[in-house]
Amino acid sequence: MSIRGPEALASLEEAMRDIRREEDEISRRLARTAEKIGKIKESEAELFRQLAQLRLDPAIQGELDGRISTAETKARAMLKSHARDVETAEQTIKDVDVARAALVEQRKAANERFEDLQGQLKALNDRQVAALADDAAFQAKRSEAEELDRVAEQSMRKTEQAETDREEKGRPYRDDPLFMYLWEAGYGTSNYRANNLIRYFDGMVASLVGFQKARPNFAMLNEIPMRLREHAERQEANAQAAEAELEALQLAAVDAAGGKPIRAALAAAQAEIEKIDAQIVECEDKRDTAAKTLQDLAEGRDPAFENAASTLAEALGREDIQTLLAQARLTRTGQDDTIVAQIDEARARIREEDEESREQRERLKTLAARRRELEDIQWEFKKQRFDDPRSSFREDKLVGDLLNDFLRGGITAATYWDHWRKSQNWAQGSEWGAGYKPTRQQRDNSPWPQGGGSTFQWPDSSFGSGPSGGKNKPKGGGFGGGWGGGSSGSSSGGGGFSRPRTGSSGTRKHSGFKTGGGF
Secondary structure, eight states, rough: OEHHHHHHHHHHHHHHHHHHHHHHHHHHHHHHHHHHHHHHHHHHHHHHHHHHHHHSOOOHHHHHHHHHHHHHHHHHHHHHHHHHHHHHHHHHHHHHHHHHHHHHHHHHHHHHHHHHHHHHHHHHHHHHHHTTTTOOOHHHHHHHHHHHHHHHHHHHHHHHHHHHHHHTTTHHHOOOOOHHHHHTTTTTTHHHOHHHHHHHHHHHHHHTTTTHHHHHHHHHHHHHHHHHHHHHHHHHHHHHHHHHHHHHHHHHHHHHTTHHHHHHHHHHHHHHHHHHHHHHHHHHHHHHHHHHHHHHHHHHHOHHHHHHHHHHHHHHHHHHHHHHHHHHHHOHHHHHHHHHHHHHHHHHHHHHHHHHHHHHHHHHHHHHHHHHHHHHHHHHHHHTTTTTTTTESSSSGGGGGGHHHTTTSSOOOHHHHHHHHHEEEEOOOOBBTTTTTOOGGSSSSSSTTTTOOOSOOOOOTTOOOTTTTTTTTTSOOOTTSSSSSSOSOOOTTTTTTOOOOOOTTOOOSSSOOOOOOOO
């Protein structure tokens, strides 16, 4: 079961929302955990204060109480400030998400307008193609193009046969080391350079292998394919020129029937989509920065928060405090035992919270990396215009099992993107006139799409040819260009992503993380 381009992009967007939602939940959980640990330490400080009241004389007790109270007050103030900062970061993320969601809806509407205009232009083109069937000038040009196409096809077939003969019939020559030694030395030609002694021995070798008779045959095996290739390329250029004239005639007919305003509207719609895509990238980068800020706050990496927490920890870790606790453990009184048990419980809770936080922090790093990879894939998807209504994908598991494999780290982003590229197809456009289509389209190196010469300019693929070796990717042209094409820019093949990155997102890695589920 296939899936259309717009629905495929919607599925990727849904997966992106799931990732962001989990990122936000974990960040909030970590922030609350940091606050909880701070409050537990405050309660631990109060317990030490109570323990000091039971076991220390008033002078020492007052000194210790003062140190603890100072650290406690500083930590309490910092916790309030930390909570406000967390709230601000969370609100920033919410605002960016709202803005991005609005842009996604705008893009969807623009894509729908683009699809509607495509339909109008195709209908107009189909009517003009039917009318051109009765146009003498067009039919004469079509006959000329057909003849040139046949010549180009025959020339290429002869060239390929000659190249096959060169490979097969030339193998015995290439396998003979003595023959190839003389051939590469230029023996028997004006390029041959050797002293008298070498000439003498080379002459003996030439007589031994029959070089003088064999050389012309081998030279011809190599020369004929080169000449035929040059001739075939000239015929191909002639055929393409004739096809371009056909396109120009058809374009003129479509424009005369009112196609020019539609093509201009298509170009405007495409420009609007590209502008929205750039704004979406800007939103994503803003969100990435805000998410990084929230993550730092959630993990307690804010300098002021760290300082307050370390001051309190230092106060509670002093030697006299630890001595007080150790002595309380050695003596068995009801009040001592109760306070010591509460201190132990508080410290156990802190260790549990810390352990859970470590796991959540690792998960958050994985989610952030996965989100950026999915943003890369969405960028390439839109840049290649794979969300075009004429685009479809043979494998519906791209938004099922394969998507889950990618999200869980089973396959890399590069591998996942490669599955998209290999599965993608373009719907076919109408054919020339009364069934004209270049015979060269059947060849693997054809610039024409299968099913006939396209009257639409198909979105470009800067990642290279599709899964059929380039047969699904026509050359430029269509209605004279300027509509329906992918955005400019290049990206490296093999999974390299070209999405621009700004802000604090850092270097992207595409190795795939093992996340352990959760999607």
